[in-house]
Amino acid sequence: MNLNYSYFPGCSLKGLGRAYEESLLPVMKHLGVEMQELDDWNCCGATAYMSVSEEKACVLAARNLAIAEQAGAQDLITPCSACYLVLNKAKHAMTDSPAIRDTVHRALGAAKLTYSGKTAVRHPLDILVHDIGLDVVKEKVxxxxxxxxxxxxxxxxxxxxxxxxxxxxxxxxxxxxxxxxxxxxxxxxxxxxxxxxxxxxxxxxxxxxxxxxxxxxxxxxxxxxxxxxxxxxxxxxxxxxxxxxxxxxxxxxxxxxxxxxxxxxxxxxxxxxxxxxCLVPLRLPASVAPIPSPATPTQP
Structure with missing residues (x-):
């Protein structure tokens, strides 16, 4: 399987949520999924900024969508729940509100960027279940x-x-x-x-x-x-x-x-x-098998 996506980590996965990225990247690679991190991505504004200024929050989020579209991305993997929500809100706001759409396009134009709305914001769960499939996941267990x-x-x-x-x-x-x-x-x-x-x-x-x-x-x-x-x-x-x-x-x-x-x-x-x-450590039950050892190469 060879699937390719653009990847927006957001601020959390580079900070306190780094364990999410540390596990997401090797898991996706193990499944044959290629994720290309967006070049020069910026903070999405998280959810709080929407209540401060919806237009400015949409501009922040739309810049990432425009960069993904410019890179040729059809699908943008967004693991952080807040980022996923804000990027989707920006997409919907640009569709539903001509005023917000015009503001966003003017701001993006000043940075020599455009966004037509083609890039989809996808969550890893969506990718795993609907693109890769649970049968493929099961084969890797x-x-x-x-x-x-x-x-x-x-x-x-x-x-x-x-x-x-x-x-x-x-x-x-x-x-x-x-x-x-x-x-x-x-x-x-x-x-x-x-x-x-x-x-x-x-x-x-x-x-x-x-x-x-x-x-x-x-x-x-x-x-x-x-x-x-x-x-x-x-x-x-x-x-x-x-x-x-x-x-x-x-x-x-x-x-x-x-x-x-x-x-x-x-x-x-x-x-x-x-x-x-993890501050509270995960303890696996005895019924979970130990990590299998790598196979020993056969001697000639």
Missing amino acids: VRPLKGLKVAPYYGCQVVRPYSTFDDAWNPTTMDRLLKTLGAEVVPFPLKTKCCGASLTGTIPEAGLRLSYIILKEALRRGADVIATICPLCQFNLDGYHDQIERHWGNVRIPTVYFTQLMGLAFGLPAKQLGLHR
């Missing part, structure tokens, strides 16, 4: 995650308001992917509930309580680990256990990226997947 109980947590941004590749209220792409890896997916009704997002930095108690509710429910459901697709969700659910424990008690459970679980199932080394960055 050498270390099935048998006995690992996983709570799939999507967060609130990837499937709402644009449910372009999954259901807005009960997404299942990650569930199906995790089952393909051999994991046991626990029913998780809070899979699209907000984790607290930036509230943890503005109204801490409100944000922390939202994270606590998700962590507590995952434990109540018997999960060994939460799998997420969002850098901010991973940070919130992994990074505030001390504060949460002081308010509501111990709900420690590891939260990892779904790509890290994919890498483990493919037999890739844990450190190569950024698992050493």
Whole structure:
């Protein structure tokens, strides 16, 4: 299989969310997917900037779309949930609002860029399930995650308001992917509930309580680990256990990226997947086979 995409990492995957990129790149390469990082990409403005100035936020996001289109990209892989949402919002705003479209085109023109709207913004889950296919993923599994109980947590941004590749209220792409890896997916009704997002930095108690509710429910459901697709969700659910424990008690459970679980199932080394960055370490059950050793070359 030889699939080629442009790749917009966004700021998080170069900073606190670097474990996402560290696992995404080798997993995609293992599947034969080529991802070319956009040259000179800029911050998308994240979701907060939309409430400050929708037009300026769209200009920021559209510059990345224009660069991708200029590079000949039909599809742009965008793993960060906030980036995925903002880039899609910019595309929709340019279609729905002539005023925003004109502002964006004038701004892009000043930078000698154009954007016609052809480049699609795609999430890795969408690519994995609908372009690559779960049958191909299953062929790469050498270390099935048998006995690992996983709570799939999507967060609130990837499937709402644009449910372009999954259901807005009960997404299942990650569930199906995790089952393909051999994991046991626990029913998780809070899979699209907000984790607290930036509230943890503005109204801490409100944000922390939202994270606590998700962590507590995952434990109540018997999960060994939460799998997420969002850098901010991973940070919130992994990074505030001390504060949460002081308010509501111990709900420690590891939260990892779904790509890290994919890498483990493919037999890739844990450190190569950024698992050493987790504050609550992932402990695999004894039923998960050890990483297979490389085959010994046959002596002539």
